[in-house]
Amino acid sequence: MEGFGVTVAFWILAAFTLVAAAGVMVARNLLHAVLFLVLTFLGIAGFFVLLSAEFLAMAQVIIYVGAIAVLILFAILLTPRSGRQNSETRFALPATLLAICLAAVFIFVIFDADWSEVEEDPSLAASELGEALVSTWVVPFEIASVLLTAALVGAIMLVRSPEEEAEDALA
Amino acid sequence: MSIGIEHFLTVGAILFAIGLMVALSKRNAVGVLMGVELMLNAVNLTLLAFSRFSVSERPITGQTFVVFVLTVAAAEAAVALALAVSVYRNRETVDVDQINLLKS
Numbered sequence: 001m002e003g004f005g006v007t008v009a010f011w012i013l014a015a016f017t018l019v020a021a022a023g024v025m026v027a028r029n030l031l032h033a034v035l036f037l038v039l040t041f042l043g044i045a046g047f048f049v050l051l052s053a054e055f056l057a058m059a060q061v062i063i064y065v066g067a068i069a070v071l072i073l074f075a076i077l078l079t080p081r082s083g084r085q086n087s088e089t090r091f092a093l094p095a096t097l098l099a100i101c102l103a104a105v106f107i108f109v110i111f112d113a114d115w116s117e118v119e120e121d122p123s124l125a126a127s128e129l130g131e132a133l134v135s136t137w138v139v140p141f142e143i144a145s146v147l148l149t150a151a152l153v154g155a156i157m158l159v160r161s162p163e164e165e166a167e168d169a170l171a
Numbered sequence: 172m173s174i175g176i177e178h179f180l181t182v183g184a185i186l187f188a189i190g191l192m193v194a195l196s197k198r199n200a201v202g203v204l205m206g207v208e209l210m211l212n213a214v215n216l217t218l219l220a221f222s223r224f225s226v227s228e229r230p231i232t233g234q235t236f237v238v239f240v241l242t243v244a245a246a247e248a249a250v251a252l253a254l255a256v257s258v259y260r261n262r263e264t265v266d267v268d269q270i271n272l273l274k275s
Contacts, residue, residue, distance in 0.1 A: 001174040010174045014182050021189045024205055037205050040186075044212045047179065051223040056237050060215075063241055068208060068248045075201050075252040079259040082266065088196040089268055095195035099188040106184035115176050115224070122223065122230040132231045133238065144242040151246030155253035161260075 001050075009050060017043030030076050030086045038069045055126035179220035187213035200255045200265040204248065211244045 001010075020043060023036030041064040048057035076084070088095075133141050187210050194206025215237045222233020255265050262270065 007174055010178060014178070017182065018185055018189070021186055021209055024209065025189060025193050030199055030202060033202065033205060037208065040209065041212065044186075044216055047182070047216055048219060051179070051219045053219050053222070053234055053237070056215075056219065056234060056241075059238070059241060063245055064208070064212070068245060071248055071252055072201060072205065072208075075204075075255050078256050079201070079265050082199070082259060082264050085199070086202055087198050089198050092196040095192050098195070099192035102191060103185055103188035106187070107181055110177050110180045110184060116226045117176055117224045118226050124222075124231050124234060128231050129234050129238070132229075132235050137235050140239060144239055148242055148246050151250050155249040158250070158253035158257045 006050065009046075013043055013046045013050065017047070027086055030084045031073070033086045034069060034072050034076065037072070038065055041065050041069065052121050052123060055129060176220055176224040179224075180217060183213045183217040183220065186210075186216065198266055198268060200258070200267055200270075201252070203267060204251045204255070207251075208244065208248065211240060215240055 001007075017040055020036050020039035024033050024040065027033040027036055041060065045057045045060040045065075048054075048060055190206045190209030190211075190213055192206070193209060194203050197203050197206060218233045218236050218240070222230050222237075225233075258270060259265050264270070
């Protein structure tokens with residue numbers, strides 16, 4: 001990818017996304033961590049636009065920022081007495097070391113490998129994605145919809161209160 | 172200077188490492204879930220970078236994969252948060268160190 005605009009956009013997005021992701025780690029209040037997570041999701045959506053996947057950028061904003069972040073906020077607000085502390089367990093140091101080692105290995109491999117790159121944009125339209133989903137990938141697509149239904153029904157079953165279950169047993 | 176596939180993959184790798192760090196070290200179960208979401212996002216970014224830059228017959232496959240990852244991430248978030256609420260109802264805590272009923 002050549003061009004001044006693309007380069008500037010990439011570096012701004014990279015700094016924004018990584019700082020927001022680090023904020024998830026260092027924020028002391030769990031609610032602040034969720035807000036940093038939302039910023040990270042928005043930065044990723046920006047990367048998707050940069051990689052010319054506009055439809056997925058929109059899906060990212062709607063699903064992650066719109067649905068999953070709100071779901072996480074609900075989960076925090078539904079567990080009020082457990083505290084809003086975003087502190088670490090005693091595994092904090094080993095986890096940090098493991099993450100640094102993993103990132104070092106990944107970055108070494110990424111810059112060592114000889115990637116065969118196409119320079120021109122494949123310019124994939126959203127309609128192509130739709131066609132691929134209902135032709136080549138139709139079986140995984142249907143399985144994904146079954147998985148989503150099963151997961152949502154399971155989630156509803158898990159959070160029912162004991163009184164509701166007793167009512168259902170009587171009916 | 173031009174932006175190549177390495178740059179996107181590096182951002183994805185660092186993001187994955189941060190997500191792993193969050194998922195392994197947070198005390199609150201919801202915090203652990205946030206780490207998992209970060210890792211899934213890093214993988215999505217990597218898949219799209221390959222979809223954009225790789226020499227391939229059908230570059231749309233990378234985007235298709237991202238759609239499936241998004242779906243599974245939504246399902247996973249719903250179930251995990253339901254589990255957190257359910258554990259909280261029984262134990263009054265979502266601290267992963269205190270959820271140790273199976274420990275003798």
